[in-house]
Amino acid sequence: MTKRALITGITGQDGMYLAELLHEKGYDVFGLVAGQNNPKADLLRVTHPYVEIISGNLLDLVSLIRAVAHAKPDEVYNLGAISFVAYSWENARLTSDVTGGGVLNILEAVRFFQDSSGRDVRFYQASSSEMFGKVQEVPQTEKTLLWPRSPYGVAKVYGHYMTINYRESYGMHASSGVLFNHESPRRGPEFVTRKVSQAVARITLGLQDQIALGNLDAKRDWGFAGDYVEAMWLMLQHDHADDYVISTGETHSIRELLDIAFDEIGISDWSERVHIDPAFMRPAEVDELIGDSTKARETLGWRPKVGFDELVRMMVRHDVDDQSKRAAGAQ
Incomplete structure:
Protein backbone atom coordinates (compact mmCIF):
# COMPACT_ATOMS: atom_id res chain seq x y z
CA MET A 1 0.00 0.00 0.00
CA THR A 2 1.09 3.56 -0.68
CA LYS A 3 2.53 5.22 2.40
CA ARG A 4 1.15 8.55 3.54
CA ALA A 5 3.15 11.31 5.23
CA LEU A 6 2.16 14.57 6.89
CA ILE A 7 4.77 17.34 7.09
CA THR A 8 4.43 20.44 9.26
CA GLY A 9 6.61 23.36 8.22
CA ILE A 10 6.46 22.12 4.64
CA THR A 11 7.11 25.56 3.14
CA GLY A 12 10.58 25.75 4.75
CA GLN A 13 13.72 24.44 3.08
CA ASP A 14 13.60 21.11 4.94
CA GLY A 15 9.92 20.61 4.23
CA MET A 16 10.39 21.17 0.52
CA TYR A 17 13.38 18.82 0.24
CA LEU A 18 11.62 16.20 2.36
CA ALA A 19 8.45 16.41 0.26
CA GLU A 20 10.53 15.79 -2.87
CA LEU A 21 12.28 12.82 -1.28
CA LEU A 22 9.03 11.22 -0.12
CA HIS A 23 7.33 11.83 -3.47
CA GLU A 24 10.24 10.11 -5.23
CA LYS A 25 9.74 7.16 -2.89
CA GLY A 26 6.07 6.91 -3.84
CA TYR A 27 4.45 8.49 -0.80
CA ASP A 28 1.23 10.47 -0.77
CA VAL A 29 2.43 13.74 0.78
CA PHE A 30 0.33 16.12 2.87
CA GLY A 31 1.60 19.51 4.03
CA LEU A 32 0.32 21.57 6.95
CA VAL A 33 0.15 25.29 6.22
CA ALA A 34 -1.09 27.98 8.62
CA GLY A 35 -3.39 30.56 7.07
CA GLN A 36 -5.57 30.36 3.97
CA ASN A 37 -3.78 33.15 2.08
CA ASN A 38 -0.23 32.11 2.83
CA PRO A 39 1.95 33.21 -0.15
CA LYS A 40 4.31 30.32 0.52
CA ALA A 41 1.42 27.92 0.01
CA ASP A 42 0.80 29.40 -3.44
CA LEU A 43 4.47 28.85 -4.33
CA LEU A 44 4.31 25.29 -2.99
CA ARG A 45 1.36 24.53 -5.27
CA VAL A 46 3.51 25.52 -8.24
CA THR A 47 6.79 23.85 -7.24
CA HIS A 48 5.32 20.78 -5.49
CA PRO A 49 1.92 20.15 -7.14
CA TYR A 50 1.76 16.61 -5.75
CA VAL A 51 1.50 17.88 -2.15
CA GLU A 52 -2.02 18.09 -0.72
CA ILE A 53 -2.10 21.21 1.45
CA ILE A 54 -4.03 21.06 4.72
CA SER A 55 -4.86 24.11 6.81
CA GLY A 56 -3.67 23.90 10.40
CA ASN A 57 -1.68 25.64 13.09
CA LEU A 58 0.72 24.26 15.68
CA LEU A 59 -0.91 26.55 18.24
CA ASP A 60 -4.36 25.04 17.60
CA LEU A 61 -4.73 21.45 18.79
CA VAL A 62 -8.17 21.02 17.24
CA SER A 63 -6.86 21.98 13.80
CA LEU A 64 -4.04 19.46 14.19
CA ILE A 65 -6.44 16.69 15.20
CA ARG A 66 -8.46 17.43 12.07
CA ALA A 67 -5.35 17.54 9.87
CA VAL A 68 -4.04 14.20 11.11
CA ALA A 69 -7.48 12.60 10.77
CA HIS A 70 -7.68 13.84 7.17
CA ALA A 71 -4.15 12.79 6.16
CA LYS A 72 -4.33 9.40 7.92
CA PRO A 73 -0.54 9.35 7.90
CA ASP A 74 1.86 6.50 8.38
CA GLU A 75 4.55 9.06 9.20
CA VAL A 76 4.42 12.58 10.63
CA TYR A 77 7.40 14.92 10.32
CA ASN A 78 7.20 17.92 12.64
CA LEU A 79 9.43 20.54 11.00
CA GLY A 80 7.25 23.52 11.90
CA ALA A 81 8.83 26.12 14.19
CA ILE A 82 9.86 29.74 14.50
CA SER A 83 13.38 28.84 13.54
CA PHE A 84 15.31 32.12 13.33
CA VAL A 85 17.37 32.23 16.52
CA ALA A 86 17.86 36.02 16.59
CA TYR A 87 14.10 36.59 16.45
CA SER A 88 13.55 34.39 19.49
CA TRP A 89 14.96 37.10 21.78
CA GLU A 90 12.53 39.63 20.28
CA ASN A 91 9.52 37.39 20.82
CA ALA A 92 10.37 34.71 23.34
CA ARG A 93 6.73 33.95 24.15
CA LEU A 94 5.63 33.23 20.59
CA THR A 95 8.80 31.23 19.94
CA SER A 96 8.15 29.16 23.07
CA ASP A 97 4.52 28.56 22.17
CA VAL A 98 5.15 27.52 18.56
CA THR A 99 8.58 25.86 18.70
CA GLY A 100 8.02 24.23 22.09
CA GLY A 101 4.30 23.98 22.76
CA GLY A 102 3.57 23.14 19.14
CA VAL A 103 5.45 19.87 19.58
CA LEU A 104 3.16 18.86 22.42
CA ASN A 105 0.11 19.71 20.32
CA ILE A 106 1.15 17.64 17.31
CA LEU A 107 2.18 14.73 19.55
CA GLU A 108 -1.25 14.85 21.18
CA ALA A 109 -2.95 14.94 17.77
CA VAL A 110 -0.99 11.89 16.64
CA ARG A 111 -1.71 10.03 19.88
CA PHE A 112 -5.43 10.81 19.57
CA PHE A 113 -5.45 9.50 16.00
CA GLN A 114 -3.65 6.32 17.01
CA ASP A 115 -6.05 5.67 19.87
CA SER A 116 -9.15 6.33 17.78
CA SER A 117 -8.05 4.54 14.59
CA GLY A 118 -5.93 1.72 15.95
CA ARG A 119 -3.18 2.63 13.47
CA ASP A 120 0.46 3.11 14.34
CA VAL A 121 2.06 6.39 13.26
CA ARG A 122 5.78 7.06 13.23
CA PHE A 123 6.74 10.55 14.38
CA TYR A 124 9.79 12.69 13.70
CA GLN A 125 10.70 15.78 15.73
CA ALA A 126 13.14 18.34 14.33
CA SER A 127 15.44 18.99 17.27
CA SER A 128 18.41 21.34 16.96
CA SER A 129 22.10 21.70 17.78
CA GLU A 130 21.13 25.03 19.38
CA MET A 131 20.00 22.92 22.33
CA PHE A 132 23.66 22.37 23.22
CA GLY A 133 24.30 26.12 23.48
CA LYS A 134 26.98 26.47 26.16
CA VAL A 135 28.54 23.22 25.09
CA GLN A 136 29.67 20.83 27.81
CA GLU A 137 31.85 18.69 25.54
CA VAL A 138 33.29 18.80 22.03
CA PRO A 139 32.09 17.19 19.83
CA GLN A 140 28.47 16.87 20.90
CA THR A 141 26.69 13.51 20.95
CA GLU A 142 23.22 12.27 21.85
CA LYS A 143 24.37 12.06 25.49
CA THR A 144 25.81 15.58 25.80
CA LEU A 145 24.15 17.74 28.47
CA LEU A 146 21.81 20.31 26.93
CA TRP A 147 22.48 23.95 27.90
CA PRO A 148 20.55 26.22 25.51
CA ARG A 149 21.58 29.87 25.13
CA SER A 150 18.54 31.35 23.38
CA PRO A 151 14.76 31.24 23.77
CA TYR A 152 14.73 29.20 20.56
CA GLY A 153 17.15 26.68 22.02
CA VAL A 154 15.12 26.42 25.23
CA ALA A 155 11.93 25.81 23.23
CA LYS A 156 13.65 23.11 21.19
CA VAL A 157 14.79 21.38 24.40
CA TYR A 158 11.17 21.31 25.58
CA GLY A 159 10.01 19.74 22.33
CA HIS A 160 12.90 17.28 22.37
CA TYR A 161 12.17 15.99 25.85
CA MET A 162 8.43 15.93 25.21
CA THR A 163 9.08 13.65 22.24
CA ILE A 164 11.15 11.35 24.42
CA ASN A 165 8.39 11.41 27.05
CA TYR A 166 5.72 10.35 24.56
CA ARG A 167 7.98 7.56 23.31
CA GLU A 168 8.52 6.29 26.83
CA SER A 169 5.03 6.96 28.22
CA TYR A 170 2.86 5.81 25.31
CA GLY A 171 5.18 3.55 23.33
CA MET A 172 5.02 5.85 20.32
CA HIS A 173 7.56 5.40 17.54
CA ALA A 174 8.80 8.96 18.10
CA SER A 175 12.33 9.94 17.07
CA SER A 176 14.24 13.21 17.24
CA GLY A 177 16.93 14.36 14.86
CA VAL A 178 19.37 16.72 16.56
CA LEU A 179 20.28 18.48 13.35
CA PHE A 180 23.27 20.76 13.19
CA ASN A 181 23.15 23.77 10.85
CA HIS A 182 22.02 22.75 7.40
CA GLU A 183 21.77 25.14 4.48
CA SER A 184 20.73 25.31 0.85
CA PRO A 185 19.66 27.78 -1.85
CA ARG A 186 16.20 27.51 -0.27
CA ARG A 187 17.40 28.83 3.11
CA GLY A 188 15.62 31.97 4.30
CA PRO A 189 17.44 35.26 3.60
CA GLU A 190 17.62 36.07 7.32
CA PHE A 191 20.09 33.22 7.95
CA ARG A 220 29.20 26.12 12.98
CA ASP A 221 28.93 22.57 11.69
CA TRP A 222 27.25 23.26 8.33
CA GLY A 223 25.75 20.63 6.05
CA PHE A 224 23.37 20.44 3.08
CA ALA A 225 19.64 20.34 3.87
CA GLY A 226 19.02 17.86 1.06
CA ASP A 227 21.31 15.36 2.79
CA TYR A 228 19.76 15.93 6.20
CA VAL A 229 16.15 15.18 5.20
CA GLU A 230 17.29 11.72 4.13
CA ALA A 231 18.39 11.15 7.73
CA MET A 232 14.90 12.10 8.92
CA TRP A 233 13.35 9.50 6.66
CA LEU A 234 15.85 6.83 7.69
CA MET A 235 14.98 7.34 11.37
CA LEU A 236 11.35 6.47 10.70
CA GLN A 237 12.27 3.37 8.70
CA HIS A 238 14.20 1.90 11.63
CA ASP A 239 12.45 -0.66 13.82
CA HIS A 240 13.14 1.27 17.01
CA ALA A 241 12.61 4.96 17.67
CA ASP A 242 15.57 6.89 19.04
CA ASP A 243 17.42 10.21 18.97
CA TYR A 244 20.23 10.93 16.52
CA VAL A 245 22.78 13.70 16.03
CA ILE A 246 22.95 14.63 12.34
CA SER A 247 26.08 16.58 11.42
CA THR A 248 29.17 16.67 9.21
CA GLY A 249 31.68 16.56 12.08
CA GLU A 250 33.46 19.66 10.72
CA ILE A 290 30.38 20.35 16.19
CA GLY A 291 28.41 17.14 16.06
CA ASP A 292 29.42 13.51 16.30
CA SER A 293 27.01 11.62 14.04
CA THR A 294 28.61 8.21 14.60
CA LYS A 295 25.34 6.73 15.86
CA ALA A 296 23.42 7.79 12.73
CA ARG A 297 26.20 6.56 10.48
CA GLU A 298 26.44 3.16 12.16
CA THR A 299 22.76 2.54 12.92
CA LEU A 300 21.05 4.20 9.95
CA GLY A 301 23.81 4.02 7.36
CA TRP A 302 23.53 7.77 6.80
CA ARG A 303 26.37 9.87 5.37
CA PRO A 304 26.50 13.53 4.29
CA LYS A 305 27.26 13.81 0.58
CA VAL A 306 27.73 17.57 -0.03
Whole structure:
Protein backbone atom coordinates (compact mmCIF):
# COMPACT_ATOMS: atom_id res chain seq x y z
CA MET A 1 0.00 0.00 0.00
CA THR A 2 1.09 3.56 -0.68
CA LYS A 3 2.53 5.22 2.40
CA ARG A 4 1.15 8.55 3.54
CA ALA A 5 3.15 11.31 5.23
CA LEU A 6 2.16 14.57 6.89
CA ILE A 7 4.77 17.34 7.09
CA THR A 8 4.43 20.44 9.26
CA GLY A 9 6.61 23.36 8.22
CA ILE A 10 6.46 22.12 4.64
CA THR A 11 7.11 25.56 3.14
CA GLY A 12 10.58 25.75 4.75
CA GLN A 13 13.72 24.44 3.08
CA ASP A 14 13.60 21.11 4.94
CA GLY A 15 9.92 20.61 4.23
CA MET A 16 10.39 21.17 0.52
CA TYR A 17 13.38 18.82 0.24
CA LEU A 18 11.62 16.20 2.36
CA ALA A 19 8.45 16.41 0.26
CA GLU A 20 10.53 15.79 -2.87
CA LEU A 21 12.28 12.82 -1.28
CA LEU A 22 9.03 11.22 -0.12
CA HIS A 23 7.33 11.83 -3.47
CA GLU A 24 10.24 10.11 -5.23
CA LYS A 25 9.74 7.16 -2.89
CA GLY A 26 6.07 6.91 -3.84
CA TYR A 27 4.45 8.49 -0.80
CA ASP A 28 1.23 10.47 -0.77
CA VAL A 29 2.43 13.74 0.78
CA PHE A 30 0.33 16.12 2.87
CA GLY A 31 1.60 19.51 4.03
CA LEU A 32 0.32 21.57 6.95
CA VAL A 33 0.15 25.29 6.22
CA ALA A 34 -1.09 27.98 8.62
CA GLY A 35 -3.39 30.56 7.07
CA GLN A 36 -5.57 30.36 3.97
CA ASN A 37 -3.78 33.15 2.08
CA ASN A 38 -0.23 32.11 2.83
CA PRO A 39 1.95 33.21 -0.15
CA LYS A 40 4.31 30.32 0.52
CA ALA A 41 1.42 27.92 0.01
CA ASP A 42 0.80 29.40 -3.44
CA LEU A 43 4.47 28.85 -4.33
CA LEU A 44 4.31 25.29 -2.99
CA ARG A 45 1.36 24.53 -5.27
CA VAL A 46 3.51 25.52 -8.24
CA THR A 47 6.79 23.85 -7.24
CA HIS A 48 5.32 20.78 -5.49
CA PRO A 49 1.92 20.15 -7.14
CA TYR A 50 1.76 16.61 -5.75
CA VAL A 51 1.50 17.88 -2.15
CA GLU A 52 -2.02 18.09 -0.72
CA ILE A 53 -2.10 21.21 1.45
CA ILE A 54 -4.03 21.06 4.72
CA SER A 55 -4.86 24.11 6.81
CA GLY A 56 -3.67 23.90 10.40
CA ASN A 57 -1.68 25.64 13.09
CA LEU A 58 0.72 24.26 15.68
CA LEU A 59 -0.91 26.55 18.24
CA ASP A 60 -4.36 25.04 17.60
CA LEU A 61 -4.73 21.45 18.79
CA VAL A 62 -8.17 21.02 17.24
CA SER A 63 -6.86 21.98 13.80
CA LEU A 64 -4.04 19.46 14.19
CA ILE A 65 -6.44 16.69 15.20
CA ARG A 66 -8.46 17.43 12.07
CA ALA A 67 -5.35 17.54 9.87
CA VAL A 68 -4.04 14.20 11.11
CA ALA A 69 -7.48 12.60 10.77
CA HIS A 70 -7.68 13.84 7.17
CA ALA A 71 -4.15 12.79 6.16
CA LYS A 72 -4.33 9.40 7.92
CA PRO A 73 -0.54 9.35 7.90
CA ASP A 74 1.86 6.50 8.38
CA GLU A 75 4.55 9.06 9.20
CA VAL A 76 4.42 12.58 10.63
CA TYR A 77 7.40 14.92 10.32
CA ASN A 78 7.20 17.92 12.64
CA LEU A 79 9.43 20.54 11.00
CA GLY A 80 7.25 23.52 11.90
CA ALA A 81 8.83 26.12 14.19
CA ILE A 82 9.86 29.74 14.50
CA SER A 83 13.38 28.84 13.54
CA PHE A 84 15.31 32.12 13.33
CA VAL A 85 17.37 32.23 16.52
CA ALA A 86 17.86 36.02 16.59
CA TYR A 87 14.10 36.59 16.45
CA SER A 88 13.55 34.39 19.49
CA TRP A 89 14.96 37.10 21.78
CA GLU A 90 12.53 39.63 20.28
CA ASN A 91 9.52 37.39 20.82
CA ALA A 92 10.37 34.71 23.34
CA ARG A 93 6.73 33.95 24.15
CA LEU A 94 5.63 33.23 20.59
CA THR A 95 8.80 31.23 19.94
CA SER A 96 8.15 29.16 23.07
CA ASP A 97 4.52 28.56 22.17
CA VAL A 98 5.15 27.52 18.56
CA THR A 99 8.58 25.86 18.70
CA GLY A 100 8.02 24.23 22.09
CA GLY A 101 4.30 23.98 22.76
CA GLY A 102 3.57 23.14 19.14
CA VAL A 103 5.45 19.87 19.58
CA LEU A 104 3.16 18.86 22.42
CA ASN A 105 0.11 19.71 20.32
CA ILE A 106 1.15 17.64 17.31
CA LEU A 107 2.18 14.73 19.55
CA GLU A 108 -1.25 14.85 21.18
CA ALA A 109 -2.95 14.94 17.77
CA VAL A 110 -0.99 11.89 16.64
CA ARG A 111 -1.71 10.03 19.88
CA PHE A 112 -5.43 10.81 19.57
CA PHE A 113 -5.45 9.50 16.00
CA GLN A 114 -3.65 6.32 17.01
CA ASP A 115 -6.05 5.67 19.87
CA SER A 116 -9.15 6.33 17.78
CA SER A 117 -8.05 4.54 14.59
CA GLY A 118 -5.93 1.72 15.95
CA ARG A 119 -3.18 2.63 13.47
CA ASP A 120 0.46 3.11 14.34
CA VAL A 121 2.06 6.39 13.26
CA ARG A 122 5.78 7.06 13.23
CA PHE A 123 6.74 10.55 14.38
CA TYR A 124 9.79 12.69 13.70
CA GLN A 125 10.70 15.78 15.73
CA ALA A 126 13.14 18.34 14.33
CA SER A 127 15.44 18.99 17.27
CA SER A 128 18.41 21.34 16.96
CA SER A 129 22.10 21.70 17.78
CA GLU A 130 21.13 25.03 19.38
CA MET A 131 20.00 22.92 22.33
CA PHE A 132 23.66 22.37 23.22
CA GLY A 133 24.30 26.12 23.48
CA LYS A 134 26.98 26.47 26.16
CA VAL A 135 28.54 23.22 25.09
CA GLN A 136 29.67 20.83 27.81
CA GLU A 137 31.85 18.69 25.54
CA VAL A 138 33.29 18.80 22.03
CA PRO A 139 32.09 17.19 19.83
CA GLN A 140 28.47 16.87 20.90
CA THR A 141 26.69 13.51 20.95
CA GLU A 142 23.22 12.27 21.85
CA LYS A 143 24.37 12.06 25.49
CA THR A 144 25.81 15.58 25.80
CA LEU A 145 24.15 17.74 28.47
CA LEU A 146 21.81 20.31 26.93
CA TRP A 147 22.48 23.95 27.90
CA PRO A 148 20.55 26.22 25.51
CA ARG A 149 21.58 29.87 25.13
CA SER A 150 18.54 31.35 23.38
CA PRO A 151 14.76 31.24 23.77
CA TYR A 152 14.73 29.20 20.56
CA GLY A 153 17.15 26.68 22.02
CA VAL A 154 15.12 26.42 25.23
CA ALA A 155 11.93 25.81 23.23
CA LYS A 156 13.65 23.11 21.19
CA VAL A 157 14.79 21.38 24.40
CA TYR A 158 11.17 21.31 25.58
CA GLY A 159 10.01 19.74 22.33
CA HIS A 160 12.90 17.28 22.37
CA TYR A 161 12.17 15.99 25.85
CA MET A 162 8.43 15.93 25.21
CA THR A 163 9.08 13.65 22.24
CA ILE A 164 11.15 11.35 24.42
CA ASN A 165 8.39 11.41 27.05
CA TYR A 166 5.72 10.35 24.56
CA ARG A 167 7.98 7.56 23.31
CA GLU A 168 8.52 6.29 26.83
CA SER A 169 5.03 6.96 28.22
CA TYR A 170 2.86 5.81 25.31
CA GLY A 171 5.18 3.55 23.33
CA MET A 172 5.02 5.85 20.32
CA HIS A 173 7.56 5.40 17.54
CA ALA A 174 8.80 8.96 18.10
CA SER A 175 12.33 9.94 17.07
CA SER A 176 14.24 13.21 17.24
CA GLY A 177 16.93 14.36 14.86
CA VAL A 178 19.37 16.72 16.56
CA LEU A 179 20.28 18.48 13.35
CA PHE A 180 23.27 20.76 13.19
CA ASN A 181 23.15 23.77 10.85
CA HIS A 182 22.02 22.75 7.40
CA GLU A 183 21.77 25.14 4.48
CA SER A 184 20.73 25.31 0.85
CA PRO A 185 19.66 27.78 -1.85
CA ARG A 186 16.20 27.51 -0.27
CA ARG A 187 17.40 28.83 3.11
CA GLY A 188 15.62 31.97 4.30
CA PRO A 189 17.44 35.26 3.60
CA GLU A 190 17.62 36.07 7.32
CA PHE A 191 20.09 33.22 7.95
CA VAL A 192 23.76 34.14 7.71
CA THR A 193 24.69 31.67 4.96
CA ARG A 194 21.94 32.89 2.64
CA LYS A 195 22.52 36.49 3.68
CA VAL A 196 26.13 36.09 2.55
CA SER A 197 25.34 34.27 -0.70
CA GLN A 198 22.72 36.84 -1.70
CA ALA A 199 24.97 39.79 -0.81
CA VAL A 200 27.93 38.32 -2.70
CA ALA A 201 25.71 37.81 -5.73
CA ARG A 202 24.50 41.42 -5.56
CA ILE A 203 28.07 42.69 -5.11
CA THR A 204 29.32 40.89 -8.20
CA LEU A 205 26.36 42.31 -10.16
CA GLY A 206 27.08 45.83 -8.89
CA LEU A 207 23.80 46.03 -6.98
CA GLN A 208 25.36 46.66 -3.56
CA ASP A 209 28.78 47.45 -2.12
CA GLN A 210 28.97 45.86 1.35
CA ILE A 211 27.44 43.30 3.66
CA ALA A 212 26.87 43.92 7.39
CA LEU A 213 27.59 40.98 9.70
CA GLY A 214 28.19 40.24 13.38
CA ASN A 215 30.74 37.84 14.87
CA LEU A 216 32.97 36.60 12.04
CA ASP A 217 34.70 34.11 14.32
CA ALA A 218 31.52 32.18 15.16
CA LYS A 219 31.87 28.57 14.03
CA ARG A 220 29.20 26.12 12.98
CA ASP A 221 28.93 22.57 11.69
CA TRP A 222 27.25 23.26 8.33
CA GLY A 223 25.75 20.63 6.05
CA PHE A 224 23.37 20.44 3.08
CA ALA A 225 19.64 20.34 3.87
CA GLY A 226 19.02 17.86 1.06
CA ASP A 227 21.31 15.36 2.79
CA TYR A 228 19.76 15.93 6.20
CA VAL A 229 16.15 15.18 5.20
CA GLU A 230 17.29 11.72 4.13
CA ALA A 231 18.39 11.15 7.73
CA MET A 232 14.90 12.10 8.92
CA TRP A 233 13.35 9.50 6.66
CA LEU A 234 15.85 6.83 7.69
CA MET A 235 14.98 7.34 11.37
CA LEU A 236 11.35 6.47 10.70
CA GLN A 237 12.27 3.37 8.70
CA HIS A 238 14.20 1.90 11.63
CA ASP A 239 12.45 -0.66 13.82
CA HIS A 240 13.14 1.27 17.01
CA ALA A 241 12.61 4.96 17.67
CA ASP A 242 15.57 6.89 19.04
CA ASP A 243 17.42 10.21 18.97
CA TYR A 244 20.23 10.93 16.52
CA VAL A 245 22.78 13.70 16.03
CA ILE A 246 22.95 14.63 12.34
CA SER A 247 26.08 16.58 11.42
CA THR A 248 29.17 16.67 9.21
CA GLY A 249 31.68 16.56 12.08
CA GLU A 250 33.46 19.66 10.72
CA THR A 251 33.26 23.29 11.81
CA HIS A 252 33.81 26.38 9.73
CA SER A 253 33.82 30.05 10.70
CA ILE A 254 31.96 32.93 9.10
CA ARG A 255 35.35 34.05 7.78
CA GLU A 256 35.75 30.74 5.93
CA LEU A 257 32.22 31.12 4.59
CA LEU A 258 33.17 34.56 3.25
CA ASP A 259 36.43 33.26 1.77
CA ILE A 260 34.64 30.65 -0.33
CA ALA A 261 31.66 32.82 -1.25
CA PHE A 262 33.81 35.72 -2.48
CA ASP A 263 36.24 33.34 -4.19
CA GLU A 264 33.33 32.02 -6.25
CA ILE A 265 32.96 35.50 -7.81
CA GLY A 266 36.73 36.06 -8.14
CA ILE A 267 37.38 38.29 -5.08
CA SER A 268 40.22 37.18 -2.79
CA ASP A 269 40.30 40.14 -0.37
CA TRP A 270 36.82 40.87 0.94
CA SER A 271 37.86 43.02 3.93
CA GLU A 272 36.52 46.24 2.37
CA ARG A 273 33.28 44.51 1.45
CA VAL A 274 32.28 43.43 4.98
CA HIS A 275 31.08 45.76 7.73
CA ILE A 276 30.92 44.58 11.36
CA ASP A 277 27.64 45.71 12.89
CA PRO A 278 27.16 45.20 16.68
CA ALA A 279 23.42 44.91 16.05
CA PHE A 280 24.04 41.42 14.65
CA MET A 281 25.87 40.16 17.76
CA ARG A 282 23.88 37.64 19.81
CA PRO A 283 23.07 38.55 23.44
CA ALA A 284 24.46 35.12 24.38
CA GLU A 285 26.67 33.47 21.78
CA VAL A 286 26.88 29.69 21.66
CA ASP A 287 30.25 28.02 21.90
CA GLU A 288 31.78 25.68 19.33
CA LEU A 289 29.07 23.49 17.86
CA ILE A 290 30.38 20.35 16.19
CA GLY A 291 28.41 17.14 16.06
CA ASP A 292 29.42 13.51 16.30
CA SER A 293 27.01 11.62 14.04
CA THR A 294 28.61 8.21 14.60
CA LYS A 295 25.34 6.73 15.86
CA ALA A 296 23.42 7.79 12.73
CA ARG A 297 26.20 6.56 10.48
CA GLU A 298 26.44 3.16 12.16
CA THR A 299 22.76 2.54 12.92
CA LEU A 300 21.05 4.20 9.95
CA GLY A 301 23.81 4.02 7.36
CA TRP A 302 23.53 7.77 6.80
CA ARG A 303 26.37 9.87 5.37
CA PRO A 304 26.50 13.53 4.29
CA LYS A 305 27.26 13.81 0.58
CA VAL A 306 27.73 17.57 -0.03
CA GLY A 307 30.82 19.23 1.51
CA PHE A 308 31.05 22.77 2.86
CA ASP A 309 32.94 24.22 -0.12
CA GLU A 310 30.49 22.73 -2.60
CA LEU A 311 27.52 23.91 -0.50
CA VAL A 312 28.65 27.54 -0.35
CA ARG A 313 29.48 27.69 -4.05
CA MET A 314 26.11 26.10 -4.89
CA MET A 315 24.33 28.82 -2.94
CA VAL A 316 26.34 31.65 -4.49
CA ARG A 317 25.78 30.36 -8.03
CA HIS A 318 22.07 30.04 -7.37
CA ASP A 319 21.84 33.59 -6.03
CA VAL A 320 23.91 35.11 -8.83
CA ASP A 321 21.44 33.55 -11.28
CA ASP A 322 18.43 34.60 -9.17
CA GLN A 323 19.63 38.18 -8.63
CA SER A 324 20.47 38.51 -12.34
CA LYS A 325 16.91 37.55 -13.26
CA ARG A 326 15.50 39.94 -10.68
CA ALA A 327 17.67 42.80 -11.96
CA ALA A 328 16.69 42.06 -15.56
CA GLY A 329 13.01 41.98 -14.59
CA ALA A 330 13.28 45.37 -12.88
CA GLN A 331 14.62 47.03 -16.02
